[in-house]
Amino acid sequence: MQNHVLDYLYETVDRVPEKPAFVDEKETLTFRGLYDTLHSVATNLMQGGYAHEPILVFMDKSVRTIATFFGVIASGCFYVPIDEEMPAARIKLILENCKPRLMICDETTIEKAQTFAGDTKCVVYEDVIRTQPEYEKVREICRNAMDIDPIYIVFTSGSTGVPKGVAACHRSVIDYVEQLSETLGFSEDTVFGNQSPLYFDACLKELYPTIKFGATTYLVPRQLFMFPAKLVEYLNEKKINTICWVVSALTMISAYGTFEQIRPQYLKTVAFGSEVFPKKQFKLWREALPDAHFTNLYGPTECTGMSCYFHVERSLEDDEPIPIGRPFKNTQILLLNDEGKLVTGEEPGEICIRGTCVTLGYYNNPEKTSEAFVQNPLQSAYPELIYKTGDLGRYNERGELVFVSRKDYQIKHMGHRIELGEIEANVNSVDGVKLCGCIYYKEKERIILYYVGDPDKAALMAELKEMLPRYMLPNRIEKLEEMPFTANGKINRVRLKEMYEEMLAEKKRK
């Protein structure tokens, strides 16, 4: 039985050594090249005495980053990918959480890394891969590996202002890769166009099926997601047939009449998720690609990538959201009410997930872990953890699962999962800010920040850029003389939303 994610690669490299595995703007890694590089990385770590510990990977998005991830896994360690554009202040919080002894950088990131590294040793990829690979010793580590050991930690927004690191093991990732591949029909002929950043679990969809099947993944240059016609040209030029993108990347293409000028010629599989797909935009996609398969995916990072799928095959009512459908094989959804019992009929309940997909929890954070990873309330006979997503869902009359809303202030913005509380905690830490309240205006997909205090808007934004990743920055900031409160003294978010609507209406009148 397979118990190591790299077993996929060990088989594939013998079968198609010269085929391109991962391609970026600058370089192509064949399966043989990937295999050699990852063994150099693993040998370097092994010789340095690193084992069963987090290794930070702080590199520009490239095929080299992917080879580094696999090298870290082969050494028996787990990779912690960090967005190279993340402000130093937030990276420091991550360092405090996982206390890595080593960080692998590249020539473009090393300088920045040294500003926040502290006790963490920094090495450069270009040096690491000069290590003469010791194939047999690395294979030995892999053979002795346990599938319950972590292979990565990815950090996600935390409502108190501190990011939470989700750790996942071999077994969960193998389960996910198998179920996802079967559901979306990946094969050796699959040509992926990767959109998602490498510092989230979203990229598992391309990384692991590529080594499983001997498929090919193109890392689509990020700039292209600003320019829809060029993006479609790229898809055609590379003959990309499979994309798993966030909805906002898909609507970026459909919203501006791109299909009237150019259409994707090779796309057969379009998977999307993380957000509600506006119906009008979805229709445009379906009309442009009548023969393609469209699949809605749903799932939290805490349950390894995605957990549910819905093949959009039947016609949908105009006011009907695209369902999240049903769980993958070997995953189960429990819709629980406030008393921890299964809901009946079309009653909404919290989406709770059980299965091998449930990850190991939040790294070095027992408190947050025990809040969300809990004993299955439906049985008390033996220990069994389920994950409470905080999402409300219900079954429609066809028995398909439908997303209803969040239970808290977590939002999905341009495919990113964000706690409004994390933005607020950072704003409150700025000198001179007295109070702040953040709202998400769904209709226009904008994060709006209201605050009371001394700094002007420009100064505040400049400070926030030093603390928050780009996708968490408010799209609009408004300074107030007074913050509206509710009767029991909380910031009145309903009123803030009204204030924003009034401002929009005001604009219209002008």
Added chain:
Amino acid sequence: MDEIKEVLLEVLSELHPDVNFETEDELVERKIIDSFDIVTIIARIDEEFDVAIPADKIVPEHFNSMEALAQLVSELLDE
């Protein structure tokens, strides 16, 4: 034209109050604006001027400076 620029300056400054859009002419290359911003800018231009920017005009050349963007809006308004 001056009126267009004034409105665009307001739109852009809402997104990045800390950037001087009067002088900056490499907004795309210097990664000052990203895909989120482009979506917002296009939506705001639609709101303010009732002008839809078609896909073939959504290219780096038109988004590198406020000047270029103003030129584009002005051309689209004339059509």
